[in-house]
Amino acid sequence: MKIVGGDYHATSASPGSSLPGFRRPRGRDRSAHRDTSDALLVVDANGVILSANAVASRMFDRQPDDLLQAVFGHPLTNATRTEIVIHNPTRGGISAELHTSETVWRDRPATLVRLRDVSRRKVKEARQRRARKLEATGRLAASVAHDFNNLIAILESGLRVLQRRLGDTADPAVAALIEEMLGRTHNGTALAQRLLFFARGQSLGPEILDPNERILSLADLLGQTLGKGIEIKTELDRSVGKLRLDADQLDIAILNLAINARDAMAGNGMLFITTVGNVRQPVGDKGDVAPFIRISVTDTGCGMTGEVLAQVMEPFFTTKGPEQGTGLGLSQVYDFTRQSGGHVQIESQLGIGTTVHLFLPSSVG
Known part of the structure; x- marks a missing residue:
């Protein structure tokens, strides 16, 4: 032979x-x-x-x-x-x-x-597949952002008409509710614009912010979104420092993680959001380290297997049913964190729960 x-x-x-x-x-x-x-x-x-x-x-x-x-x-x-x-x-x-x-x-x-x-070839092929998925994600995100923006515009117009018709005769509580809803539509418009920036590969709108204040401002929204079966607890480092990144994208990232946690807990459990400042993390290829802020979201849900954990950040990958998830949430969290100069770590155990750590570079000066 x-x-x-x-x-x-x-x-x-x-x-x-x-x-x-x-x-x-x-x-x-x-x-x-x-x-x-x-x-x-x-x-x-x-x-x-x-x-x-x-x-x-x-x-x-x-x-x-x-x-x-x-x-x-x-x-x-x-x-x-x-x-x-x-x-x-x-x-x-x-x-x-x-x-x-x-x-x-x-x-x-x-x-x-x-x-x-053929390990190197397999890694290269996996990167190429991810690049194609991200490209498809960008096209889908642009389409969704346009439709979302149109819906927000319709809601805002309706609220303006209602506000004019009620005028001074409106009940104070109703008037306050309309004002709050108008504020929410403005936030929705801003989020749609950020989503378009993400889809088109444009830069985000970084600003200096306090991550603790941002998390506390989301408390009401998280409570309404997750439902009464989820108990939310926060443990925020008072000396956490400042971040320089896109505030709306940070809100979306935390909201995505919270929704995933709710689904993993089947609507009942405990959600922990913590911050830790001055976490030293390696940067570059020379072994240098720099200060990072760690934002962690922990649930008491079902956890993940090693196989699922290896794919969980891939666009369109989801363990949910066809009508329950798109598989874009964690991918967006990953890309936002990476674009902000940070990285993501996930820890998970079957039957115990999952923790997602966002390491974001601390703003100095």
């Missing part, structure tokens, strides 16, 4: 050969065999490893002698190429393409296994 252009035969190991037990190919194919970056294994009918090259040793993070007589734990099907994940104690899961072919080892039938590390 020809592999890499050469015939493999059961024989003693020759000096410099990539795989002990095989005669080294000659001529042009000799170099290709010697310089291969693929892991090579010979396994018997029971999957026992009979021989392994140095690349295989590095891929499995085991000494070559330790691989011998071990069992190759992946089924060898008739397919000539498939993709598997190899556990490496140091690197974790390694994505590898598996090629198999029949060969002979010590005059007995065996299988030659070639493993090609």
Whole structure:
């Protein structure tokens, strides 16, 4: 059977050969065999490893002698190429393409296994998929923002007409309610404009703000949005400092996290919002650190599996039903935090709950 252009035969190991037990190919194919970056294994009918090259040793993070007589734990099907994940104690899961072919080892039938590390390619493909999803998200966000802005305009016009018709005869409580609703429509218009900025890739509108004050100002809105079954508790660091970022986008981020938490708790549970100032975090590639403010939202909900946790920030990914979620909330939180110079960390345990940490750079001076 020809592999890499050469015939493999059961024989003693020759000096410099990539795989002990095989005669080294000659001529042009000799170099290709010697310089291969693929892991090579010979396994018997029971999957026992009979021989392994140095690349295989590095891929499995085991000494070559330790691989011998071990069992190759992946089924060898008739397919000539498939993709598997190899556990490496140091690197974790390694994505590898598996090629198999029949060969002979010590005059007995065996299988030659070639493993090609494709982890970098998989990471690149994942980034490309994310870029395409973000592009689609931007187009969708622009469409939603336009429709939302039109609805807000209709509501504002109706409230203005109602205010004029009631005039001075309006009950003071009703007049105050109309004024409050008009204020909310102004906020909605501003949020729609920020969403358009996000969709078009334009810069946000940063300003200096106190995160504690911003969180407290959202208390009423959060209470109305989450419902009576959710108890909201805050623990705010008085010396937290200031942030320089888009205030409306921060409101949206906290609201998105709170709504996700409510859904994870099925409408009943406790929501904790905390702030901590002067959290030292690494910046850049030189090992420098800088002060950050951490805003954390914790729920007592169902928690997430590792598989869900790995995808939760992806646009359009959701564990909710088709009529319950779009999968855009956490993606928007991630992108807002990243655009503001910060990062997101998530901790979650099944049956216990989830905490989302927003690390945002502290405004100095």
